[in-house]
Structures are given as structure tokens and as C-alpha cells.
Amino acid sequence: MLGRTTVEVRADGVAVVTINNPPLNLLSVDVILSLKESIEGALIRDDVKAIVVTGSRGKFSAGFDVTAFGGSQGKKTKMELGFMSIQIVTDTLEAARKPFVAAIEGPAFGGGLEIALACHARISTSSAQLGLTELQYGILPGLGGTQRLPRLVGLSKALEMILMSKRVEGKEARTLSLVDAIAPADKLLELACQWALDIVECRRPWMISLYRTDKLETLAEARAILNSARLEVQRQNPNVVHPLVCIDVIGQGIVSGPRKALWKEAEALQELRQSSTCRSLVHVFFAQRQIIKIPVISKMNLLPRKIVKVAVVGGGLMSSEIATMLILSNYQVILKETNKKHLIDAISRVKENLQNRVKNGRATQEGLEKSLSLLEGVLDYDKFKDVDLVIEAESESLSLKQEIFSNLEKCCPLHCIFTSNISTFSVKLVGERTKSQHRIAGIHFFCLSPVMPLMEIVHTECTSPQVIVDLIDFGRKMRKTPIMVLKSFGMQVGPFRMLDVVGLQVFVVISKKFVESLPDRSYKSQLIPSLQQDNRKGERSGKGFYNYDNCGKASPDPKLSRYMKTARDASNVTFIDSELTKLSDSEIVEMILFPALNEACRMISDGVVIRSSDLDVASVLGMGFPAYRGGIIYWSDSFGSTYICSRLEKWSKEYGVFFRPCDYIMERSAKSISLQTSETRQAKSQL
Numbered sequence: 001m002l003g004r005t006t007v008e009v010r011a012d013g014v015a016v017v018t019i020n021n022p023p024l025n026l027l028s029v030d031v032i033l034s035l036k037e038s039i040e041g042a043l044i045r046d047d048v049k050a051i052v053v054t055g056s057r058g059k060f061s062a063g064f065d066v067t068a069f070g071g072s073q074g075k076k077t078k079m080e081l082g083f084m085s086i087q088i089v090t091d092t093l094e095a096a097r098k099p100f101v102a103a104i105e106g107p108a109f110g111g112g113l114e115i116a117l118a119c120h121a122r123i124s125t126s127s128a129q130l131g132l133t134e135l136q137y138g139i140l141p142g143l144g145g146t147q148r149l150p151r152l153v154g155l156s157k158a159l160e161m162i163l164m165s166k167r168v169e170g171k172e173a174r175t176l177s178l179v180d181a182i183a184p185a186d187k188l189l190e191l192a193c194q195w196a197l198d199i200v201e202c203r204r205p206w207m208i209s210l211y212r213t214d215k216l217e218t219l220a221e222a223r224a225i226l227n228s229a230r231l232e233v234q235r236q237n238p239n240v241v242h243p244l245v246c247i248d249v250i251g252q253g254i255v256s257g258p259r260k261a262l263w264k265e266a267e268a269l270q271e272l273r274q275s276s277t278c279r280s281l282v283h284v285f286f287a288q289r290q291i292i293k294i295p296v297i298s299k300m301n302l303l304p305r306k307i308v309k310v311a312v313v314g315g316g317l318m319s320s321e322i323a324t325m326l327i328l329s330n331y332q333v334i335l336k337e338t339n340k341k342h343l344i345d346a347i348s349r350v351k352e353n354l355q356n357r358v359k360n361g362r363a364t365q366e367g368l369e370k371s372l373s374l375l376e377g378v379l380d381y382d383k384f385k386d387v388d389l390v391i392e393a394e395s396e397s398l399s400l401k402q403e404i405f406s407n408l409e410k411c412c413p414l415h416c417i418f419t420s421n422i423s424t425f426s427v428k429l430v431g432e433r434t435k436s437q438h439r440i441a442g443i444h445f446f447c448l449s450p451v452m453p454l455m456e457i458v459h460t461e462c463t464s465p466q467v468i469v470d471l472i473d474f475g476r477k478m479r480k481t482p483i484m485v486l487k488s489f490g491m492q493v494g495p496f497r498m499l500d501v502v503g504l505q506v507f508v509v510i511s512k513k514f515v516e517s518l519p520d521r522s523y524k525s526q527l528i529p530s531l532q533q534d535n536r537k538g539e540r541s542g543k544g545f546y547n548y549d550n551c552g553k554a555s556p557d558p559k560l561s562r563y564m565k566t567a568r569d570a571s572n573v574t575f576i577d578s579e580l581t582k583l584s585d586s587e588i589v590e591m592i593l594f595p596a597l598n599e600a601c602r603m604i605s606d607g608v609v610i611r612s613s614d615l616d617v618a619s620v621l622g623m624g625f626p627a628y629r630g631g632i633i634y635w636s637d638s639f640g641s642t643y644i645c646s647r648l649e650k651w652s653k654e655y656g657v658f659f660r661p662c663d664y665i666m667e668r669s670a671k672s673i674s675l676q677t678s679e680t681r682q683a684k685s686q687l
């Protein structure tokens with residue numbers, strides 16, 4: 001049997017049922033059946049007055065093993081999830097004649113939390129992690145979570161948590177009334193047992209979550225909340241159905257009662273878990289976990305060293321963003337500039353970032369003060385004596401970066417890691433004037449770092465494995481969230497809007513380098529420099545491809561056609577290709593993304609990445625490729641290598657070598673095989 005539960009009956013008459021499927025106590029049909037058996041055993045014993053459900057080794061349960069989802073490719077479950085939800089969780093556990101209390105430490109996600117929601121009370125540690133994260137996998141909470149969460153925390157909050165797969169810590173869960181009390185880890189079980197006995201003795205209420213109504217809004221309010229949630233979901237993610245299905249199931253519970261809605265929930269889960277969206281999202285979940293595994297380094301069993309203090313060198317916009325992100329992750333930060341005014345400006349930007357979080361309810365004033373206390377601005381290297389990591393984020397000047405690195409070598413401790421938030425220079429070149437190549441790497445936070453989920457780590461053959469392990473751990477400790485491209489395809493902003501967000505100046509500098517070093521593979525835009533020269537620098541300047549109002553709202557600018565004409569003249573284009581004006585939406589998507597796919601394939605064959613799924617993660621987190629399509633290489637399977645190759649060949653004949661398919665695509669196309677590879681290789685330069 002894979003995973004099980006154990007039962008221990010204490011002298012005070014409380015049976016402790018422990019989910020035991022280490023390391024994360026994942027759920028499976030076996031575990032749920034074992035839970036049923038343990039519960040039924042405890043219920044018939046005369047010496048058992050109450051039951052506490054918990055997880056082994058400080059982890060309640062990270063939910064269902066998601067390999068069970070994803071349709072034909074997923075492992076088959078022996079039993080319908082609906083049966084487990086209704087017959088076991090609802091009719092055996094929640095309807096029991098003895099009270100159940102959940103003792104929650106560590107993760108309680110998805111089905112794990114849903115079991116806790118069916119208990120008659122919940123006690124957690126303050127750092128426990130709770131969330132109904134199912135939508136992240138293209139499914140919906142399927143053990144009654146769609147019905148119980150709204151009844152415990154109110155409809156608005158429940159929708160926010162479910163639709164965003166939001167995870168909350170124990171202390172926030174307490175504020176939301178999702179848990180009834182907080183206890184330190186070493187007192188958790190004791191308090192949970194006492195609570196259960198208090199329910200038996202009627203000193204505390206026996207609450208059945210499924211039938212509570214005290215937290216629910218009125219019917220009219222609920223309808224309005226559900227309607228606005230539907231509109232928001234359609235606006236944000238028009239190409240997927242599972243959030244709408246989930247809202248309907250929640251709505252059904254409010255209108256027709258929770259019991260009926262449990263059946264609807266079970267049916268919806270059965271259907272959604274076979275969808276291609278679910279398959280793609282499960283692929284992305286596992287690909288994300290694979291990306292940090294480097295075979296050679298994993299074998300060394302190195303433990304990450306602790307990083308406490310981080311220095312950020314450079315006071316520009318990017319440095320302020322990085323500093324903000326670091327203090328929000330509780331690192332002590334030194335922000336270094338050479339010029340006092342620039343330093344004051346940089347710190348003001350950090351304060352502004354934090355204030356914005358307070359304004360939109362993502363942080364408190366107290367939290368803001370605490371974060372700011374971690375930040376210190378400096379004009380020299382005196383305070384670098386005890387830093388563990390330096391992130392250089394200066395402007396794109398090689399000599400400046402090299403000078404900074406040689407200063408760092410003189411001023412920082414020997415264990416300190418030096419990184420450059422590089423865009424175009426090779427890491428090795430940046431560290432050329434030092435003897436510290438072993439502790440030098442690149443980390444790329446992209447733009448607007450607090451909202452970008454991807455931290456790219458670039459190492460050289462000299463970077464030590466320990467430094468790589470430290471940086472991977474550092475990245476994992478700074479959980480981040482996404483930004484996007486190509487609207488109807490599923491990206492949240494289109495390519496031109498994205499360029500405006502990044503800033504056209506950045507694009508001009510970077511594309512110049514690409515055109516110089518990879519002329520056949522780079523597109524030389526005449527349009528962007530002409531916009532930039534006319535002070536249209538992107539969103540921050542109020543104008544770019546779009547016009548922006550004071551609130552940052554973008555609107556199309558008819559004047560753009562004037563710049564397009566100038567760009568055509570500069571490129572000696574004398575006529576507009578009528579074929580290009582008739583392209584369908586899907587052809588436009590192909591014309592934009594197949595060249596990106598071509599580049600991604602070059603990265604596979606050049607050994608820049610270890611496996612193709614790393615590029616799926618990079619595309620989802622770094623360029624906003626829609627996760628429900630599984631990432632750029634996974635998505636390519638929906639066309640097949642032969643089709644992709646033929647399209648690129650056709651365009652390369654018509655529009656030039658930029659579109660020419662790379663050898664990897666041609667080889668795979670000749671053999672009619674997928675562009676995906678599970679092959680594991682040692683990456684040459686980039687993790």
C-alpha cells in the first residue's frame with residue numbers, strides 16, 4: 001500500500017489519526033481508504049471520545065499526488081474522487097458522532113486542507129501553509145472545498161483564495177477564521193486534543209462546516225460577488241474554463257444547498273482532470289521542480305549556505321526593484337550608489353514600492369516599517385565586510401562592471417558570492433579582472449523584479465558547485481509571481497505592450513548587441529529606434545507603442561502609422577505584402593512564436609539547458625507564456641516538428657534567414673519526432 005494512516009489512542013480518550021506518506025504526506029486513493037478505515041475503527045471504539053487528524057513529521061498534507069490528474073497520461077485512480085468526497089469526507093468524517101479536530105503544521109494544500117475543513121475545528125501553527133491550490137492544475141477543489149471554504153471565511157475571501165490558488169500562513173488563516181486557534185509546534189497536538197475533548201464536554205461548539213451560514217453573504221450579495229468574479233476571470237483568462245466551472249459549483253452550493261453542489265463538484269472534477277489544460281499545468285508543475293536539478297551537482301549532496309546580508313550595487317530602477325524584493329524576503333540589504341542624489345532617489349523608489357503594497361492591501365504599515373529597517377543606503381564599500389552575496393545591477397558598461405567586481409574582491413569576505421544582473425555581457429568577461437571566478441555568477445531578475453517569477457542563474461565553467469547550490473536556494477527563498485505577452489493566445493499583455501513595460505531604451509541597447517553578435521538570428525527593428533528618438537520610451541515616459549494616461553492605462557495611438565511608414569522607408573520597403581495583411585490570428589501567433597521556439601531549440605542542442613522542460617518553465621515564468629499550454633516546447637507538440645519546420649522554411653524563403661529552422665528542428669522534423677526531450681545533460685552555461 002502506498003501511504004497510509006496510523007491511529008494511536010491516548011489515555012485521555014483522544015484517537016490521533018496520522019496521515020503517513022512521507023515526505024509530504026501526499027494523498028492517494030490508498031491513503032484516503034486507509035483514513036476511512038482508521039476513522040471507522042476509532043468511531044466504534046468505546047474508549048475513544050474524540051479524534052484528532054494530523055500529518056507525520058510536521059507536515060499535515062500537501063494534497064493529492066497530482067500525477068493522478070491529467071487524463072490519459074495520469075495514473076488511473078481506482079475510485080471516483082466524488083465517492084471519496086461524499087461518502088468518506090462528508091458522510092464518515094464530518095457527520096461522525098465523535099468530534100474531529102485537525103492539528104495542522106507545515107503544508108495543508110488541496111485535498112489535505114479539504115480534509116481539515118471537514119473537521120469540526122482546526123488548530124494550526126502560525127507558520128503552517130494553507131490553501132486550496134487546485135486551480136493551479138486546471139481542476140477544482142474536489143473534496144468539498146468549494147462548499148466548505150466559503151462557509152468558513154465568507155464567499156469573497158474564499159473566491160480570492162480558490163481562484164488565485166492563494167496560500168496563507170496559519171496566522172492569517174486565524175484572522176480569516178479558517179483556523180480556530182494557533183499553537184506553537186510543540187504544543188499543537190496537545191491543544192488539538194484538548195479542543196476535541198472540550199467539544200465532547202460542550203465547552204466549545206461542534207461546528208459542521210458544510211452547513212454553516214453565518215459567514216455567507218446574503219443571496220443578493222452572493223450573486224453580485226459571483227457575477228463580478230465571472231467577469232474578472234473571463235477578462236484575465238478567457239482561454240480556460242476551469243475557473244468558471246469552479247465559480248458555478250460554488251454558486252450552486254449557495255443557491256441550491258451544499259449537498260447537491262458536492263455532487264456537481266465531483267462531476268466537474270472528474271471532467272476537468274482529463275482536460276489538456278490539466279495535463280499542461282501538471283507538466284509545468286513538475287518541470288518547475290526539475291529545473292533546479294543538475295545531475296552532477298545533485299550527486300555532491302551539497303547543502304546551501306545561509307545568506308543573511310545582500311548588497312545591491314547600482315541605484316537605478318532595477319536596483320531599487322531588486323532591493324525591494326530582497327527586503328520583502330527578509331534579507332538585510334545594503335544599497336550602494338556613487339552619487340548621493342541617486343541614492344536618495346533609489347531609496348525613495350523602494351519606499352514607494354512598499355507604500356504601493358500598503359495601498360493595495362498587500363502589506364501593513366507595520367510591515368512596511370519592518371521591511372525598511374532592513375535597508376541601508378551607502379556610498380562606499382565600507383559596509384561590505386560581512387555581506388554574503390552581492391548583486392551588481394549597474395548600467396550596461398563592461399568596464400564599469402569589471403571595476404565594480406575588482407573592488408568587491410578587495411572589500412568583501414572570502415565566502416561572499418558576486419553576481420551580475422546581466423543582460424548581454426558574458427559573466428566570465430565581467431569577472432575578468434578578479435581572481436574570484438569560482439564565486440562569480442550571473443542572476444537575471446528580468447524587469448520589474450518584484451513581480452517576475454523567474455530568476456535565471458548563469459554560471460561559467462569556473463563557478464563552483466557550492467555557489468550554484470547557494471544561488472538556487474536563494475532563488476527558492478524569494479518566491480515571486482508572473483508577468484506576460486500575446487493576448488488572445490493567453491498571454492496577459494501583447495508583445496508591444498510588453499516592450500513598453502520594459503522600456504524601449506532597454507530594448508535598443510540589448511537588440512544592438514544581438515544584431516552585432518547574431519546577425520542572422522536577430523531582427524533589426526527600424527521602428528523602435530524611431531519611436532525612442534521621438535521621446536516615446538515606453539510606459540514610464542507616457543508614450544511608446546501605446547499612449548498612457550495618468551493611471552497607466554494604455555490606449556492605441558493612431559499616430560503610430562506615421563512611425564511605421566518612416567521605418568518602412570528606412571528599410572527600403574516599397575510595398576506592403578498583401579499576404580501579411582491577411583494573416584489569421586493563429587498565423588500571427590505562429591509567426592511570432594515559432595522563431596522563439598527556433599531559438600529555444602538551439603538552446604537545447606547547444607546544451608544551454610539540461611532538459612527541454614526547463615525551457616517550458618522559463619517561457620511560462622519569464623515571458624508569460626500561458627501555463628495552461630504547458631510551456632513553449634510542450635506546446636510545440638500540438639503542431640509536430642514537421643509542421644513547424646515547414647512553416648519556418650517557407651517564411652525563410654519569403655522573408656529571410658531570420659526564420660530559417662535550426663538543425664535541431666530540421667533533424668527532428670526529418671524523423672517526425674517531438675521537439676521535447678527528457679534527455680538529461682550537463683548545461684554549458686545556463687541553469
Ligand SMILES: C/C=C/C(=O)SCCNC(=O)CCNC(=O)[C@H](O)C(C)(C)COP(=O)(O)OP(=O)(O)OC[C@H]1O[C@@H](n2cnc3c(N)ncnc32)[C@H](O)[C@@H]1OP(=O)(O)O
Nearest residue numbers: 062063064065066067107109110111133134141142143289
Ligand atoms: C482534489 C484535490 C486536489 C489536490 O490536492 S491538488 C494538489 C494540491 N497541492 C499542492 O498544490 C501542493 C504542491 N506542492 C508544493 O507546493 C510544494 O511541494 C510544497 C510547498 C508542499 C513543498 O515544497 P518543497 O519543500 O520546496 O518541496 P518540492 O521540491 O516542491 O517537492 C518535493 C517533491 O514532492 C513532489 N510533490 C510536491 N507536491 C506534490 C503533489 N501535490 N503531487 C505530486 N508530487 C508532489 C515534488 O515534485 C518533489 O518531487 P521530486 O523530489 O521528485 O522533485
